[in-house]
Amino acid sequence: MKRLTAALSLAVLTATAGPAAAGEELFIYNWSDYTAPEILAKFEQETGIKVTLDVYDSNETLLAKLKAGNAAYDIVVPSHNFVPILIKDGLLQPIDAPKLGNYANIDDRWRNPEWDPGNRYTVPWMWGTTSFAVDTAVYKGPTDSAALLFTPPPELRGNIGMFKTPEEVTAVAAIALGLPQCDDAPKDLKKVEDLLAAQKPAVKIYSSEGIHERLASGEVAMHMIWNGAAKRARDVRPTITYVYPKEGVLAFMDSLAVPKTARNYKNALTFIDFMLKPENIAIQSNFARYSNGIKGSQAFLSPDLRDAPEINPPAGVKTVFQPVCSDQAVKLRDRVWTRLFQ
Amino acid sequence: MTPHRATLLGIAPTLLIIGVLMVVPMIIMAAYSLMEASSFGGVLPHFSAEAYIKLLFDRDLDDSLAFDPSYMIILWRSLRIAGLATLITLCVGFPVAYFIATRPPEQRTLLIFLITIPFWTNLLIRTYSWVLILRDTGLINTVLQAGGLTDQPVKLLYTEGAILFGLVYTYAPFMVLPLYTSLEKLDFRLVEAARDLYCGPWGALRHVVLPLVKPGLVAGSILVFVPCLGAFVAPDLLGGGKELMISTLIQLQFTSSRNWPFGAALALVLLALVMLTLTVSAVRQARATAEGGH
Numbered sequence: 006m007k008r009l010t011a012a013l014s015l016a017v018l019t020a021t022a023g024p025a026a027a028g029e030e031l032f033i034y035n036w037s038d039y040t041a042p043e044i045l046a047k048f049e050q051e052t053g054i055k056v057t058l059d060v061y062d063s064n065e066t067l068l069a070k071l072k073a074g075n076a077a078y079d080i081v082v083p084s085h086n087f088v089p090i091l092i093k094d095g096l097l098q099p100i101d102a103p104k105l106g107n108y109a110n111i112d113d114r115w116r117n118p119e120w121d122p123g124n125r126y127t128v129p130w131m132w133g134t135t136s137f138a139v140d141t142a143v144y145k146g147p148t149d150s151a152a153l154l155f156t157p158p159p160e161l162r163g164n165i166g167m168f169k170t171p172e173e174v175t176a177v178a179a180i181a182l183g184l185p186q187c188d189d190a191p192k193d194l195k196k197v198e199d200l201l202a203a204q205k206p207a208v209k210i211y212s213s214e215g216i217h218e219r220l221a222s223g224e225v226a227m228h229m230i231w232n233g234a235a236k237r238a239r240d241v242r243p244t245i246t247y248v249y250p251k252e253g254v255l256a257f258m259d260s261l262a263v264p265k266t267a268r269n270y271k272n273a274l275t276f277i278d279f280m281l282k283p284e285n286i287a288i289q290s291n292f293a294r295y296s297n298g299i300k301g302s303q304a305f306l307s308p309d310l311r312d313a314p315e316i317n318p319p320a321g322v323k324t325v326f327q328p329v330c331s332d333q334a335v336k337l338r339d340r341v342w343t344r345l346f347q
Numbered sequence: 348m349t350p351h352r353a354t355l356l357g358i359a360p361t362l363l364i365i366g367v368l369m370v371v372p373m374i375i376m377a378a379y380s381l382m383e384a385s386s387f388g389g390v391l392p393h394f395s396a397e398a399y400i401k402l403l404f405d406r407d408l409d410d411s412l413a414f415d416p417s418y419m420i421i422l423w424r425s426l427r428i429a430g431l432a433t434l435i436t437l438c439v440g441f442p443v444a445y446f447i448a449t450r451p452p453e454q455r456t457l458l459i460f461l462i463t464i465p466f467w468t469n470l471l472i473r474t475y476s477w478v479l480i481l482r483d484t485g486l487i488n489t490v491l492q493a494g495g496l497t498d499q500p501v502k503l504l505y506t507e508g509a510i511l512f513g514l515v516y517t518y519a520p521f522m523v524l525p526l527y528t529s530l531e532k533l534d535f536r537l538v539e540a541a542r543d544l545y546c547g548p549w550g551a552l553r554h555v556v557l558p559l560v561k562p563g564l565v566a567g568s569i570l571v572f573v574p575c576l577g578a579f580v581a582p583d584l585l586g587g588g589k590e591l592m593i594s595t596l597i598q599l600q601f602t603s604s605r606n607w608p609f610g611a612a613l614a615l616v617l618l619a620l621v622m623l624t625l626t627v628s629a630v631r632q633a634r635a636t637a638e639g640g641h
Contacts, residue, residue, distance in 0.1 A: 063602075065388045090387070169588045171603045210505050211588035224482050332386055332605075339604045340405070346591040347417040 029054040031272040034070070034078040036259070037062055039131075041292030048279055054272050071096045071264055078264055079273040082130055085258040086329045088120040097126045098265045100274060107281035115298035118258070119326065127260035128277055129298030131290070133316075134324065135173055135255040138235040142244040143226040151181035151250040154227065155204050162207040166219055166228035169211040171342040173255070174201065176327045177229065180253045187330035194337040201345055211346075220245055232315040233294040239315070247315045253323035258298075373618075380611035388605050398612035418596070422616070425593040428507070428582075429575035432514035436571045437564070439515065440522035444563075447523075448530035459527065462520050474513055474584050481509060481585070505587030513581030518574060522567040529563025530556075561635075565628050573621050593617055 029052075033040065037060035045056045059078070061067050064087040070076045071091065083091055091097050102108050102124035115129045137154045144161050146153075155178065157165060168174050176186060178197045188194060209225055217234040219225050221241035230238070235247035261280060263273045280286055286297040287305030296316045303311055310316065318324070330338070380398050382390040400406070405415035447458045465473060480486045483500035491497050503509060533556065541551040557564070579594040588595070593613065600610030 068387055069389070171599070205589070208589070209587065212583075222482075223484050329387075332384075335603075335605055339599075339606070342599070342604075343417045343421075343591070343596075346589070347420045 029269070029272060031056045031080065031269055031276055032078045032267075033058050033080045033276075034067065034076070035060060035080070035082045039082070039259075039293055041289045043292070044280075044285060044288045047285070047288070048276060051279070052272075052275055054269075054275065056276075068094075068096075071266070074266065076264070077266060077268050079267040079269045080276055081262050081264055082259050083127075083262060085118070085120045085260065085326050088127055088260060088262070090329060091262065092121070092126055096265055097262050098267065098270070099125050100127075100263055100277060101125060102128045102277070105274065105278045105281065107278050110281050110283060110299050110301065112298045112300050115258070120328075121260070127262045128281060130259045130261050130280070131293055131295040131297055132256060132258040133295045134232045134249075134318065135177065135229070135257065136232070136248055136250060137177075137227060137229045138220060138238060138245050138247045140220065140223070140226040140242065140244050141246050148246050148248045149251050151177065151248075151252045153248065154229070154250075155181055155200050157204070157207050157227065161227050163209055164226040165204075165208045166210045166212065166216065166225040167204075167208050168213045168229045170213050171338050172327070172330075173213075174229070175338050175341060176255050176325075180255060180325055181250070183252065186325060186327045187334040189331055189334040189337060191337060194341055198341040198344060201341070205345065217241075232296075236294060236310070236313050236315040239313075249318050249322045253325045254318065256324040256326050258326065376611045376614060380608050380615055382608050384606045384608050386605070388601070388607060390607050395608065398606075398608040401609055402612065402616065418613075421591045421596055422593055424590060425576055426620070428510060428514070428592070429572050429578075432511055432518065432575045433568050433572040435511065435515050436519050436522045437568060440519055440526055440567065443519075444523045444526035444530050447527050448533070449535070455531070459524070462523055465520065470517065470580055471584075474517070474580050477509075477513060477516070478504060478584055504585065505589065507586070507590075509585040509587075510582050513585040514575050514578060517578075517581060518571040521570040521574075525563040525566040525570065526560060527563075529560035533559050562632070565632065569625065569628060572624060576621065577617055 031054050033045075033056060035058065039060075040058055045058065048054070049056055061070070064084050067081060067083060068087065068090065070078075071081070072094070088097075102111075105128075108124070108128075111124075111128060115132075117123055118127075118129075121127045137151075139148055139153065139161070141148070143164070144153075144158065146158065153161075154165070175194075175197055178200050179186060179188060179193075182193075182196055182200060184193050184196065188197075210219070212219075216228055216230050217238035220228050220230070220235075220238040223242070230247070232247055235245065239245040239247070261277050263270060263277075267273055280289070281299060283299050283302035284305045286299045287302040290297050290302065291307050291310060294310060294316075379390050381394060381396065383393045383395045383397070385391045397406075400412070402418050403414065404412040405417075406412055443462075447455055447462075450458060478485075481504040482488070483502070483504070485504070487503060488497075488500040491501060537555050537559070538551050541555045542548075546554065577594050578592075579598065582592045583595060586592075591599075593616075597610050597613045597617070600606045600613065604610075
């Protein structure tokens with residue numbers, strides 16, 4: 006499906022490509038189903054630069070492609086936790102974002118992020134959160150704590166869906182327990198294991214696919230979910246509520262960056278500056294249904310997305326960005342997972 | 348051209364395909380299983396037997412080894428479910444194959460054709476359809492509740508039963524087809540003779556039919572058991588991921604566990620089990636043929 010969408014977007018692109026000025030080109034390498042075809046068409050029309058889009062499905066794929074050294078991409082979109090790895094391995098080149106014309110549009114909150122101090126290499130693309138949603142037709146109580154997910158009340162027991170990706174499940178469990186991310190203390194991981202093992206009999210399914218569909222059909226009444234997907238579930242079943250737990254919410258941010266091997270550095274900067282305009286990034290948000298980090302883009306969002314509680318976290322919510330974990334932390338996480346499902 | 352050279356030339360494409368598509372990937376897999384895991388997936392080119400040690404032992408922080416049965420439990424679960432699925436497929440497939448083999452020839456062609464129809468649709472789509480049928484808000488539960496047979500939905504999906512059902516559904520044709528081939532060649536006059544000699548229907552089945560269709564029985568069982576052992580789609584979609592199977596465990600090693608050597612080692616263990624099954628049945632077949640004097 007994703008691949009099909011990508012192929013279609015490519016077809017649309019080729020069909021709508023404007024008069025390319027003197028063979029100016031831009032090669033974008035982005036996640037599949039994650040680039041609004043309209044925005045690329047608009048960029049081509051405004052600049053005359055011909056865009057080619059290629060897609061990947063994981064940060065590991067991106068890393069491997071860039072490490073191989075012969076990929077001539079001008080724009081890549083790594084997740085926050087992979088940005089430091091790409092920088093450390095010398096795979097990105099500086100863009101000095103503060104010197105870009107539209108840099109001032111970036112929300113103060115997303116300037117100078119922990120994974121790229123001073124925005125030397127990246128600017129924000131899309132960001133979202135990983136939490137859970139509950140059907141308030143089934144459960145009437147308060148929805149403000151991660152305890153609801155991990156120690157569910159009787160009406161939700163046996164009616165719960167969890168992700169089956171160890172990194173996300175253990176990260177959310179660690180936040181619920183007030184533990185640091187990527188913990189490599191065995192006694193802490195034991196607490197995570199105990200929490201998940203106690204929850205397991207109440208869980209109906211562990212799966213990371215078809216989530217909003219399962220919630221919308223009423224197959225489960227509570228499910229771990231990303232905020233964008235929760236919005237889609239609520240579109241079908243209005244009683245679905247996305248929970249921002251008081252303990253904190255797991256967040257991710259994908260950023261625009263320029264690989265060292267880029268052949269069209271100048272065009273890449275043009276594209277990045279273009280995407281920092283609120284009216285442009287809003288087109289992208291409307292397509293992907295995720296928030297962006299640009300001030301003033303609200304006005305250009307489709308009304309139903311603009312007012313959605315899923316993408317507008319309540320004030321004071323703590324966002325936790327998971328870094329890339331050490332080998333030792335991954336090993337412990339793996340052990341927790343194996344014991345849980347052996 | 349000498350006959351010898353012609354033979355070589357004739358089998359060259361086969362050798363090339365087996366070599367490139369089977370032997371080379373297996374050598375790469377074996378090599379990976381003996382290397383060190385790299386931090387973000389992939390391997391480092393240092394020799395390490397860690398992946399094989401991990402199959403049975405858990406290495407503690409102080410480097411001491413403790414016996415860890417987790418992976419053996421998972422492996423045993425896969426073996427048990429594959430064995431059960433084979434047995435059920437046999438019980439379901441045999442009457443079907445027998446029925447088809449005893450129809451007039453022109454009907455047989457049509458019936459065999461019907462057996463192959465499910466293959467026209469992608470496995471993933473067929474399995475996902477069962478999710479829609481079996482789930483709490485699905486077809487079966489809706490009908491049961493509308494008919495007043497139950498108040499609460501019956502838990503059908505996300506159980507071991509659902510996994511078994513999915514496997515039997517997927518692989519039943521692989522059992523029916525070889526059984527049918529054997530049964531078709533069966534001389535039914537022998538069955539009549541047995542009945543004339545006061546042998547009951549079960550006796551005729553046991554002493555006449557089963558020994559004669561044994562090759563089809565063995566072939567069908569292998570064709571079902573081997574893919575069931577490594578099946579990924581049915582356990583993943585119908586089982587609800589509440590228990591790891593060998594296939595899901597291998598997938599995990601190449602993704603979030605970032606342990607390619609261990610994933611490769613597990614895949615080799617699976618391969619060894621399959622080879623063992625095939626070898627045992629081949630040896631027994633050879634022995635039976637030698638003793639039977641055919």
